[in-house]
Amino acid sequence: MTQELTLSLVGGGNMATALAAGLIGKRCAAHDVHVIDPNEAVRSRWREQGTTVAAVPDAQLSDRRVWIFAVKPQHMKAVVLACRPFLRPDTLVISIAAGITSGTIAAWLGAPGKPWTCLVRCMPNTPALIGAGVTGLMAVPGVSEDDKAVAQQLMRAVGEVVWVKDDKALDAVTALSGSGPAYVFLFLEALMQGARDLGLNDEQSRQLALATLNGSTQLAALSPDSPAVLRERVTSKGGTTAAALAVFEQRQFTAIVHEAMQAASDRAAELAIEFAQ
Ligand SMILES: NC(=O)C1=CN([C@@H]2O[C@H](COP(=O)(O)OP(=O)(O)OC[C@H]3O[C@@H](n4cnc5c(N)ncnc54)[C@H](OP(=O)(O)O)[C@@H]3O)[C@@H](O)[C@H]2O)C=CC1
Numbered sequence: 001m002t003q004e005l006t007l008s009l010v011g012g013g014n015m016a017t018a019l020a021a022g023l024i025g026k027r028c029a030a031h032d033v034h035v036i037d038p039n040e041a042v043r044s045r046w047r048e049q050g051t052t053v054a055a056v057p058d059a060q061l062s063d064r065r066v067w068i069f070a071v072k073p074q075h076m077k078a079v080v081l082a083c084r085p086f087l088r089p090d091t092l093v094i095s096i097a098a099g100i101t102s103g104t105i106a107a108w109l110g111a112p113g114k115p116w117t118c119l120v121r122c123m124p125n126t127p128a129l130i131g132a133g134v135t136g137l138m139a140v141p142g143v144s145e146d147d148k149a150v151a152q153q154l155m156r157a158v159g160e161v162v163w164v165k166d167d168k169a170l171d172a173v174t175a176l177s178g179s180g181p182a183y184v185f186l187f188l189e190a191l192m193q194g195a196r197d198l199g200l201n202d203e204q205s206r207q208l209a210l211a212t213l214n215g216s217t218q219l220a221a222l223s224p225d226s227p228a229v230l231r232e233r234v235t236s237k238g239g240t241t242a243a244a245l246a247v248f249e250q251r252q253f254t255a256i257v258h259e260a261m262q263a264a265s266d267r268a269a270e271l272a273i274e275f276a277q
């Protein structure tokens, strides 16, 4: 375990919990993690894990080398400004908030005309909770290679990492892997419902649907063939799969997914404007 990394989680909700599941014990000790959250029930859960906690930003922030902002986009400005007095010149700030751009956060943290340059935006996802997450990262110009490595090392503790070049690309990451688990869970729910409607019981539906998603994604990851080729191998001419895929096509499944992802990306861009003032 890398013990020397000290961390503050600003916002101790769902995503902070998912990240901590991989980080604590692997990248930092629980007592080196300081959690800021206004909710006593949330703080109590963190206390039980052995972290220090506070309801509002406090001087302990200054002892933490890395801060991860994990509050809702609408809370970001107030929270960032409240934390700002506790910055050290070498504090590495990581934001996982959807939408809010690196330029906006850097301006909030910095002085007029002198934006904060030690800032990385990340977009993780909830499978981080079981170490199976994937995180998109982008760094503002000026972040040292060492600090990029620290951010990467943190996110690697909960899954894979993909660096992208700018905020726009991070919005695309948000629309794919940030929000993506919800799309997959929706598809899983639909498969299970479909199976129940066809007469299978709850347990059978769950086992078959989960194993199908799991097996198919593993096959796609390991196979040299494209998803399209793998799909064709399932689809016998005049058979059952062709009948099902014809319905997907008729209902424009691909267009629906495209439209949904565009909506997620557009919403990220809206959040950037809505909560930047
Ligand atoms: N959930 C996901 O799948 C993902 C979320 N994200 C991003 O992560 C961020 C957090 O999302 P998520 O974890 O789901 O949200 P949660 O609501 O679960 O967690 C946010 C936490 O921050 C607390 N909070 C509110 N105000 C403050 C404050 N002033 N100071 C400190 N903490 C505060 C909230 O308390 P209270 O509930 O009392 O308001 C809550 O406990 C968002 O910006 C989201 O865009 C990124 C990737 C994936």
Ligand SMILES: O=C(O)[C@@H]1CCC=N1
Pocket: 098, 174, 178, 179
């Ligand atoms: O729904 C949201 O806005 C956040 C960002 C990605 C996943 N959850």
